[in-house]
Amino acid sequence: MTQNKPVRTAIIGYGLAGAAFHAPLIASTANMEVSAIVTRSQGRQEQALVDFPNAKICCKVDEVFKCADQFDLVVIATPNDTHLDLGLASIYAGIPVVIDKPVAISSAQVEQLISASKEEKVALSVFQNRRWDNDFLTIKKLIEDGKLGQITRMESRFERYRLEPKPNGWRESTSPDEGGGLLFDLGSHLIDQALVLFGKPQQVYAEIMHRRPGVAGDDDTFVALRFANAVVVHIWVSMLAPEVGPRFRLIGIDGTYEKWGLDPQENSLKDGHRPGHWLWGHEHVDHHGKLTTYVDGVKHKVNVESVPGSYQNFYEQMRDTVLHGSPVPVPIEDALVCLKVIEAARQSALTAGPVAIF
Numbered sequence: 001m002t003q004n005k006p007v008r009t010a011i012i013g014y015g016l017a018g019a020a021f022h023a024p025l026i027a028s029t030a031n032m033e034v035s036a037i038v039t040r041s042q043g044r045q046e047q048a049l050v051d052f053p054n055a056k057i058c059c060k061v062d063e064v065f066k067c068a069d070q071f072d073l074v075v076i077a078t079p080n081d082t083h084l085d086l087g088l089a090s091i092y093a094g095i096p097v098v099i100d101k102p103v104a105i106s107s108a109q110v111e112q113l114i115s116a117s118k119e120e121k122v123a124l125s126v127f128q129n130r131r132w133d134n135d136f137l138t139i140k141k142l143i144e145d146g147k148l149g150q151i152t153r154m155e156s157r158f159e160r161y162r163l164e165p166k167p168n169g170w171r172e173s174t175s176p177d178e179g180g181g182l183l184f185d186l187g188s189h190l191i192d193q194a195l196v197l198f199g200k201p202q203q204v205y206a207e208i209m210h211r212r213p214g215v216a217g218d219d220d221t222f223v224a225l226r227f228a229n230a231v232v233v234h235i236w237v238s239m240l241a242p243e244v245g246p247r248f249r250l251i252g253i254d255g256t257y258e259k260w261g262l263d264p265q266e267n268s269l270k271d272g273h274r275p276g277h278w279l280w281g282h283e284h285v286d287h288h289g290k291l292t293t294y295v296d297g298v299k300h301k302v303n304v305e306s307v308p309g310s311y312q313n314f315y316e317q318m319r320d321t322v323l324h325g326s327p328v329p330v331p332i333e334d335a336l337v338c339l340k341v342i343e344a345a346r347q348s349a350l351t352a353g354p355v356a357i358f
Helices: 016-027 042-051 080-092 107-120 134-144 186-198 265-270 312-324 332-351
Strands: 007-012 032-038 056-058 073-076 097-100 124-127 151-159 203-209 220-226 232-238 248-252 255-259 289-295 298-304
Touching: 007 016, 007 312, 016 032, 016 042, 016 073, 016 097, 016 124, 016 265, 016 312, 042 056, 073 080, 080 097, 080 107, 107 124, 107 332, 124 312, 124 332, 134 186, 134 248, 134 255, 134 289, 151 186, 186 220, 186 232, 186 332, 203 332, 220 332
Parallel strands: 007 032, 007 073, 032 056, 073 097, 097 124, 151 232
Antiparallel strands: 151 248, 203 220, 220 232, 248 255, 255 289, 289 298
16 A cells, blocks of 8 residues: 555444544554444444544445455454454455454464464454553563562452443353453453463463353453463452452562552543543552562562553554554464463363463
8 A cells, every 4th residue: 555645444343442442543543544434333323423524434344345445454343253254354355454352252263363364464463452551561661670579479450340231231241152251351451461471371270250140241250370480360350349459469579569540541532532632641640559679678668650551552553564564563373372361261160170271
């Protein structure tokens, strides 16, 4: 494509992911544009037309794939059980594609996507935006700088409190066999972050619970990952936590880092802010993490200003993939590892014991 033209992007799906994450991030990225939005919902079609009056609003995916030469990138933000077919359709149409996490509902499906991507030489990436959360970026830097010494344990949580299922929410009305539930949703973010920090785990243990009436998938889940060098990661995802725990707790031989609250970028997007806005990613000092260390036996506790979150980096890198052939922001092979961990967790929950992996 001509490099002085914007990357013409078609977004398939205009629910929370498509409307609140993908579309605004794409629209605010230089040399990118939202060129088409596909949604079957009449109400979402009307909202998409308000949000992007110059975009083509479609009710069928065929309207994108039958005119593939009009698009440079496809973003798939639909329910998980549709990702394989839509991803393959985009690849075989010759259009680079971004698929929402965790990409598919099984590792076998991810392998199909990888094979097709390589065969057709079409770029494929997974939207793991939480790699650009401020707290995660801060933890990466603390580890790289050796502030805590040898890492022994990490706790990672997405906990909320909502007794009633979300109306019309496919993640809660869909069974885990079809990609529903918290393990596939928020759990895939936390697993991916752990893999980025520590590589492939050697052992997985999980407790996967379904507690609320009217919910088809898991809503209260715990996963333990054991890595090389005796690093252990504990992950909680729950909709039944009246009092939530810290978002991160990172423990090393020389210190502990603890962080409460969530990265502000998601709320900024929902409030209509965009990267470049003066409030983008702004975090009050009260939300900074705490670093506790011991020097000559004396305890020291200091605030750690968070590294600024930067979801925009994902689509900046994906734009460069399309324009210049540079590496994708999140390799699809990472999604394969994540799905294998999810599968091992489900197996562990069934057998009530640890599962060796990799």
